[in-house]
Amino acid sequence: xxxxxxxxxxxxxxxxxxxxxxxxxxxxxxxxxxxxxxxxxxxxxxxxxxxxxxxxxxxxxxxxxxxxxxxxxxxxxxxx
Numbered sequence: 001x002x003x004x005x006x007x008x009x010x011x012x013x014x015x016x017x018x019x020x021x022x023x024x025x026x027x028x029x030x031x032x033x034x035x036x037x038x039x040x041x042x043x044x045x046x047x048x049x050x051x052x053x054x055x056x057x058x059x060x061x062x063x064x065x066x067x068x069x070x071x072x073x074x075x076x077x078x079x080x
Contacts, residue, residue, distance in 0.1 A: 003074075004072075004074060009073050010053075011069075011072055013028050013031050015027035025049060025054075026040075028054070028056075029043045032058075036065050036069075037065075038065070042058055042059050043058055043059075
């Protein structure tokens with residue numbers, strides 16, 4: 001995780017995997033899964049699969065995971 005960017009703030013996740021054959025998407029999802037303590041398959045890319053900017057959905061997010069999201073955003077609770 002590399003902080004936030006934009007308004008409203010978005011998480012920045014930097015990976016070294018190439019953007020070829022979905023490798024970067026897989027790497028991003030693995031990083032997020034680790035940060036939120038869930039399985040990678042719990043995340044779904046809902047927008048931007050072929051783009052640099054993405055929207056992901058964490059299915060059945062718990063209050064702890066929402067709090068973790070807020071923490072990663074620097075204490076700004078926003079559900080996007």
